[in-house]
Amino acid sequence: MTACEPQIIGTSQAILKVRQIILKVADVDLNVLISGESGVGKELVARALHYYSGRREKPFMKVNCAALPRELMETELFGYEKGALTGADRRRIGKFEAAADGSIFLDEIGEIPLTMQAKLLQVLQDQKFPRIGGNKEIGTQARVIAATNRNLEAEILAGNFREDLYFRINTISIVVPPLRERKEDIPPLVDFFLEQHRAIYGNTVSAVPASLMELFLDYHWPGNVRELENYLKRLSVLGNHPEIERELRCQMDISAARETAPRKDGAADPVQDVEAEPVLAVPKGKKFPSLKEVRDQAVMKVEKAVIEQVLDETHWNRREAARILKISYRTLLYKLKDMNIRRMD
Ligand SMILES: Nc1ncnc2c1ncn2[C@@H]1O[C@H](COP(=O)(O)OP(=O)(O)OP(=O)(O)O)[C@@H](O)[C@H]1O
Ligand SMILES: [Mg+2]
Structure with missing residues (x-):
């Protein structure tokens, strides 16, 4: 089945350049390394490379x-042969074999352990490999x-990474810059996502307010x-x-506080973050809350913002988030429920 055409939206020079290079190299059989921060569109670029190549109809x-x-x-x-491992009651083919003469997308390649890097390099050099537990060499044109x-x-x-493998995979390099460095892409991206969400969720939001x-x-x-995209999904569904x-203002205050008071260990300073925004505005003439109430609300507010940020950065991997926050997984689950933090996508 042919996938639909990946649309890389944006009018910035950076995105124009990315689109140009994709068209130029899509049909050349050279390995490509795409780099960029999380969420910039690396997978989209990979799919576009495949789509515009002669391999479009292939896996x-x-x-x-x-x-x-x-x-x-x-x-x-x-893949593996029958009996190669405990529980391997039949042969299974791996992703290289399944890709055949299509494309194989190795996402987050920087995470591959060194021993596995050596094996991968070997396969890329020889363009063949045996299934685990097998003798027959399987050729790969992926x-x-x-x-x-x-x-x-x-x-x-x-x-942590083999230089020879790096040179093997980085024949062509495509760097996708972070969104903050190409803000002119934001308005067309907003239009694109709202349009997409209208079709999916049937909502009526057709533009974002100027504020x-x-x-x-x-x-x-x-x-x-x-x-x-996630903010716009929320806006589309919940209005x-x-x-x-x-939320955006709160996030900006947190990062501004972090910038003005960086801690030596590089971690965010939660106390600075609390000071960045008035925790509790008490209208004139109204009764002041007790200090305990103030403290509880302040702690809750900062904890909530930080937990949301960590979940965002870990793509809602809650175990990883709990590890970063140095709390138990159960405590994190309890806090998510207590603070009504929910995944929106
Ligand atoms: N220029 C763009 N035009 C349209 N959609 C985009 C664009 N860039 C990214 N997206 C969308 O944003 C989301 C994130 O993109 P993608 O998954 O490709 O990022 P990524 O760089 O692979 O992120 P990660 O490193 O976290 O895996 C996807 O839904 C993708 O379709
Ligand atoms: Mg990705």
Whole structure:
């Protein structure tokens, strides 16, 4: 089945350049490395490369290298023969074999452990491999497209990534810049997503209020296009622009406080964040709350903002979020319920 045409929206020079290079290299059988922060559109670029190549009708196989431990990654990539592993009661083909003469997309390639990097390099050099537990060599003509949100050159210096593998996958390099560096893409992206959401959710939101657009243009977009898409999904379904505006302002205050008071260990300083915005505005003549109430509300507010940010950055991987926040998984689940934090997409 042919996938529909991937649409890379944007009018910035950076996006024009990305679109140009895709068209130029799509049909050349060279390996491509796509780099950029999380949510900038790396997978979209990979799909576009496949779509505009002569391999469009062939398979596009995606492997998420970050999600798999080494043993599973090996079987995922190369498959196994019956009896090769415990529980292997029949042969299974891997993603390289399934990709055949299509494309294989190695997402988050920077996460592959070193031992596996050596094996992958070997396969890319020889263009053949045996299934795990097998002797027969399987040839592969798949075009390799890799993506990373890490700086692989720094990883090479740190001894975490093989230089020879880097040169093998990085024949052509496409860098997708973060959204904050190409803000003129925001208005066309907003139109594009609202239109898309109208078709999916049947809502009637056809534009964002000027006040929200102003914030969109000011915001630093740590989660890039995916984050923008999520806000617009919420707006389309719930129509709650004042709440979104409040949230964006809160996020901006947190990052401003972080910038003015960076901690030596590089982590955010929650106390500074509290000071960035009045925690509790008490109208003149109204009774002041007790200090305990103030404290509880302040703590809750900061915790909520930080938890949401960490969940956003971990793509709602709650175990990873709990690890970063140094709380137990159960505590995190309790807090999500208590603070009414829900995934919106
Ligand atoms: N220029 C763009 N035009 C239209 N949609 C876009 C654009 N860039 C990104 N998107 C959309 O934003 C979302 C995130 O993009 P994508 O998954 O390709 O990012 P990514 O760089 O692979 O992120 P991650 O590193 O987190 O995996 C997707 O829904 C994608 O379709
Ligand atoms: Mg991706």
